[in-house]
Amino acid sequence: MDRIDAMKVFIATLDEGSLAGAGRRLGRSPAAVSRAIAFLETHTGTALLHRTTRTIKLSEAGERYAAACRRILTDLEEADLLIAHERSAPRGLLTITAPVAAGEDLLRPMLDDFIARFPAISVRLQMLDRPVSLIDEGIDVALRIAHLSDSTLIAIPVGEVRRVVAASPRYLAKHPRIRKPADLAQHQIISMTHFGLDSWSFPTSSGSTIPQVVQFAPRFIVNTVRAAVASAVDGHGITRLFSYHVAKEVKDKSLRIVLPDSEHAPLPVHLLTPHGRLAVPKVRAFVDFATPRLRRHFRQLQLDSTA
Template sequence: MDRLHAMQVFVAVARGEGFAAAARQMGLSPPAVTRAVAALEDHIGTRLFSRTTRNVALTEAGHRYLADVERILQELADAESAAQGQHASPRGLLTITAPVMFGRLYIMPILLDFLDQHPDVSGRLLLLDRVTNLLEEGMDLALRIGHLGDSSMAAIRVGAVRSVICASPGYLKRHGVPRYPADLERHRVIVATGSLGSHEWRFGDDDRLTIRIQPSLTCNSNAAVLQAVEQGWGVSRLLSYQVGPSVTAGRIRLVLEEFERNPLPVHLVHLEGRRASAKVRAFIDFAARRLRDDPVINPQPGLAAG
């Protein structure tokens, strides 16, 4: 069995969601595709696909294997390009992960412009509100918000975001502007579940001031919390990048700014210990410039956009 060829066939079947589609893509006969996948499954000792008369789907083992195989094939392509003196030219599939709202607002526009400038690169953007394992999940790089722990990854700081208290002008006109964190006890508070969703909110550079929050509304979507704040229903704590466009447009006001916690750093991270490919280096340079020029990602004290 030509294992490299079988791996390429496997990826074509997985991405094309069928043996016939993979056969057309690779210029092979359907029986040849079937034999290649069967030989690979025999070699590994497990089923990679669940087959029915109507569709083909990856098994759990198949999903894990696909991420590893795509990474291996890309590394092989990068190695061949380097040997041919082409490593400086970005090419291949670039896989990026970012938090949902940050990815939609900031990474997607940057990625689209990057792909326009580099036609030999294709993109894959995964928006996830969780920390991913780049190696295990086959990612090239990630946008991370918050302090990074010790790891083997290379990190490039591109800015910082603030944890802000916000409400609509209409709500503040009806209910008054909180002057001190303790004033929040008299307001309708909307809480986003997750890292900012604790019912104890800390304030100040040293986090020593703690206020116990009794939420009137809890929601697992930051976008939905932002919608409720814009509609004047209550006050909430979100990250400055999440509310930046709304603040700029005047739909939201920031309050208690003098009591804010220290900003959270924003990094682009990628795997260290192996040379970054041209596509990763090129995207990091491209994205870092854009993010560092954004006043929301690099806020100044008192900046209206948060």
């Protein structure tokens, strides 16, 4: 059995989450998929997967082997494309990752037009609120909202977002006025893990070098952006999110930004791709398609926030 082909089957099994799913994707029977994985396990002398009747899970050795397989398969694809990518129409499976809310609100609607324009490209959109290694996890493009430190990636700037504190006019009318960050400690807080469960930090105040940290006992803890926004709109308290999370609600006046003068500097937004991947037609097609659209979106977001 060809080892490269077996690696493709192994990675397809991980991506699809089952032997049957890999078989459907590759046009093979589950038994053929199982034989390919067994071949790799015999070749490496170790179990790569723990199987049950319902699930598969990588072993510790399997995790390392999967990361290596993804790198090898990516390198092979890039080597093939170096010869003919100029003549190749964009095609194949494009894997994109983004934070959940950004994927739902920004990328997913855009991908409808992208898929229509490039019918030979299939897209897997992985929306994950956790750190992602593009190379180890076989990601072609990522949308990242953060200051960057990884020099192994190509970064295309597309905009910036603010971290804002927001509440409904109804809530604000019934509770004490918020003039400074410390006032938040006396309010009902709707908190999320990614924005601080029991404390929020703010820039240093005048004459100080120490950031302001406001401690609170949250009234409501949620784990999705949509839940936080809905709870704030319903008047249950104050929440902190990125500006694009609440742009619609601020525009229709169901939420108001509070403490705009006490915000941290905006965070940059980039499209990221591993070095060499821009030579792949499907990746270049998406980056060229998405970059101007995202830049227009974030520019409009900034204009709306200052209107």
